[in-house]
Amino acid sequence: MDNGKTVDAWTFNGSSPGPELRVTEGDLVVVTLHNKDIEDGVTVHWHGINVPCSQDGIAGVTQDAVQPGEQFTYTFVASAPGTYWYHSHQMSSIQAKKGLLGSIIVEPREPSAPLSSATDVSALYQRMDSTVLLNGSAKGLNVPGKAGEQVRLRLTNGDNETMNFSVDGAPFQVIAMDGHDLHEPGLLDGDMIPVGAGQRFDLLIRLPESSKVVVRSESAKSLPIMLGSGNEPERTEGGKMFSFIDYGTPLKDDPLRMLKPDRNIELRLGQSLFVKTINGRSFHEIPPITAKEGERLLISIANDGGGDHPFHLHGHTFRVLSKNGIPLKGSPVFLDTLLTKKDEIYEVYLVADNPGLWMAHCHNLGHASMGMSMMLNYEGITTPYRVGTKSGNLPDL
CATH class of the missing domain: 2.60.40.420 (Cupredoxins -  blue copper proteins)
Structure with a gap:
């Protein structure tokens, strides 16, 4: 690594992260x-x-x-x-x-006018041998730019722990979560952005006249992202946590208002001794969700303890309807990975529109390897493959 440490790494095309x-x-x-x-x-x-x-x-x-x-x-x-x-x-x-x-x-095939001229920057965080890296480096990231220019910063959390980001030096917008645009996102100033393991947040930042913009996380203190030129701004301390409950604006003609779920499902994320559980069970003991193609599912996801649980569903995008009983009041929020904290309860709406056999698990991959992993299976679909030590297929280990 470029901090002088040597680690035993596995790579795609000779590098970690692999090629963008x-x-x-x-x-x-x-x-x-x-x-x-x-x-x-x-x-x-x-x-x-x-x-x-x-x-x-x-x-x-x-x-x-x-x-x-x-x-x-x-x-x-x-x-x-x-x-x-x-x-x-x-x-x-x-x-x-x-x-x-x-x-x-x-x-996008046809980028929107405000974003087509923005500088596009990817920032992938990972942890290797207890060291957090940004785009494979143990140093920060410098992005040159002139006052008035816009930067689209794509934050990806490839670590297992939640990362809280601050933005110093300019107001900003959260324009997308998990790859899905937010409707009419408002300007934020001093807010902390919690990005759960596996999640992606896209920020849009207009560079100011007199100073740089600095994006940093407490869990990656030595890895600031410096945007623009000028002096380093003062650090923001103790900003309020970003919430998507009332961020952005609702759609005028929201199709969800006309849709009713076919079935309600409850998932409770917790732990028993050293085992991470869903509904009190782990791994293959957790009954799969069995769905019919086209079925509309209302899923309640409750975090009963044991840390942050970013719940990831393969092959699907779901819509978040409420948090702790409070309906979303702003932009529709579509995710594939939902960060849940202790005692939080979310309702999400899922259309079973991609037939197959799909994993659903905590994206703290250590938690998944301790049992917090289950399946969403479509009726009538089977697989010739097998999980286990005999087959050598161990997706969650």
Whole structure:
């Protein structure tokens, strides 16, 4: 690493993070994974991209782990623009931390006028051997720019812990969460932005006249993101936490108002001794959610304790309806990873529109490896693959 430390890293194309993949909305994406020497096998999961189930990269569910000397080709259409990332889902808690991750950005085919001229910057955070890295570096990131120019900063949390970001030197907007645009986002000034493990937040910042803008996280103090030129601004202390409950504005003709769920489901995230649980059970003991194609599900997700639980659902985007019984009053919020804190309860709305067998788990991958992992299965769909030590497919280890 560029701080003088040496670590045993696993890489894509010789680097960690792997190459940033930039594609355009509607592109057919073809990626061939060659395993040179990862003894336990490897896969690639496209986090947040609603790929066909066969391309989801889950060892033992959608494919066998790719063994040394073997290869697997992933093919999917980049149907939705946004900020996403990829990582191995074979022994994910180990392999992602070892370095098998990277960013994938789907650019819109027709970018909106205010954003088409913005400087586009990706900032992927990961933790390797207890050191937090930014775009693979143990140093900060400097982005030059002139006063009046705009920067679109794509923050991706590839660590297992929540990262709280501050923005000093200029007001800003949160324009997208998990790759999905927010409607008419307002200006924020001094707010702290909590980004859960696996989540992505896009910030839009207009560079000021007299100073730089500095974006930093307490968990990555030595990794400031410096935007623009001039002097460093004073640090913001104790800003209020950003909340999407009343951020932005609602849609005038919101189709959700006309839709009713077909079924209600409750998921309670907790722990029992050293086991992380969903509804008091872990791993294969957790009954899967079984859905019919087209079914509309209202899912209650409650964090009963044991830390932050960023709940990630593969293959789908869900809409957040309420937090602690309070309906969202601002922009619609569509996510694939929902950060939940102790005693919080969320209601989310999910349309079962992507048939397959899908993982749903805490994206603190250590928690997933301790049992907080289950399945969303569609009726009539099976797999020839198997999870377990005999098959060598261990997606959550």
